[in-house]
Amino acid sequence: EADIYQTPRYLVIGTGKKITLECSQTMGHDKMYWYQQDPGMELHLIHYSYGVNSTEKGDLSSESTVSRIRTEHFPLTLESARPSHTSQYLCASSAGGARDTQYFGPGTRLTVL
Amino acid sequence: AQTVTQSQPEMSVQEAETVTLSCTYDTSENNYYLFWYKQPPSRQMILVIRQEAYKQQNATENRFSVNFQKAAKSFSLKISDSQLGDTAMYFCAFADSNYQLIWGAGTKLIIKP
Numbered sequence: 001e002a003d004i005y006q007t008p009r010y011l012v013i014g015t016g017k018k019i020t021l022e023c024s025q026t027m028g029h030d031k032m033y034w035y036q037q038d039p040g041m042e043l044h045l046i047h048y049s050y051g052v053n054s055t056e057k058g059d060l061s062s063e064s065t066v067s068r069i070r071t072e073h074f075p076l077t078l079e080s081a082r083p084s085h086t087s088q089y090l091c092a093s094s095a096g097g098a099r100d101t102q103y104f105g106p107g108t109r110l111t112v113l
Numbered sequence: 114a115q116t117v118t119q120s121q122p123e124m125s126v127q128e129a130e131t132v133t134l135s136c137t138y139d140t141s142e143n144n145y146y147l148f149w150y151k152q153p154p155s156r157q158m159i160l161v162i163r164q165e166a167y168k169q170q171n172a173t174e175n176r177f178s179v180n181f182q183k184a185a186k187s188f189s190l191k192i193s194d195s196q197l198g199d200t201a202m203y204f205c206a207f208a209d210s211n212y213q214l215i216w217g218a219g220t221k222l223i224i225k226p
Contacts, residue, residue, distance in 0.1 A: 033213075040202065040219065040221065041218065041219070042204065042216045042217060042218045042219055043204070043214075043216045044216075045213050045214070048213065058213060059213070090158065092158075097208075097210075097212070098146075098208040098210065098212055098213050098214050099145075099146045099208045101148075101160045101163060102150075102160070102214070104157050104158035104159070105157065106156070106157050107157075
């Protein structure tokens with residue numbers, strides 16, 4: 001089992017609230033990723049990081065923001081949640097880039113009412 | 114733009130049977146990597162198998178093997194002696210650069226007892 005953790009696992013929240021989804025890994029990986037996945041659908045990259053103080057947006061436009069202050073920690077923040085943000089958010093990490101194996105967390109299933 | 118196509122949204126087979134999941138991709142690159150990832154119900158996504166395009170030999174991992182046809186841009190996954198624990202979503206993914214993975218829409222595989 002990969003050592004990558006996400007909290008909370010499930011979150012139901014009202015419109016307009018600020019939320020932070022936590023992701024931590026203990027493998028010392030430089031590369032970390034956030035994906036958005038609707039149930040039974042493909043993954044869409046929304047943010048990635050190549051190391052501390054490095055963050056980039058992925059191909060899927062997202063109103064979320066991320067930070068990478070420590071190698072092991074890659075939180076995702078939504079300043080004002082909306083129903084359109086309802087989805088599953090998966091965090092992943094890898095030692096190398098996209099060509100390397102990615103290790104995934106269990107995901108956070110977010111519902112915005 | 115690179116694309117990954119999984120033409121079988123859902124498949125089901127009896128336990129112990131062999132099943133093949135199809136994946137095709139589109140790229141003009143010559144050097145790239147292909148992956149099959151497995152996402153069991155309510156569990157973490159994990160790597161099943163990884164193939165480097167410049168390697169002629171098809172990758173295998175125990176009961177899982179691929180049929181990599183570079184000219185046809187085809188990358189199918191064969192699961193032999195299928196087990197109940199193989200029930201999952203299976204995603205095919207492609208990486209040519211070190212930037213990000215391109216994901217297929219997934220195939221839901223159900224193994225029936």
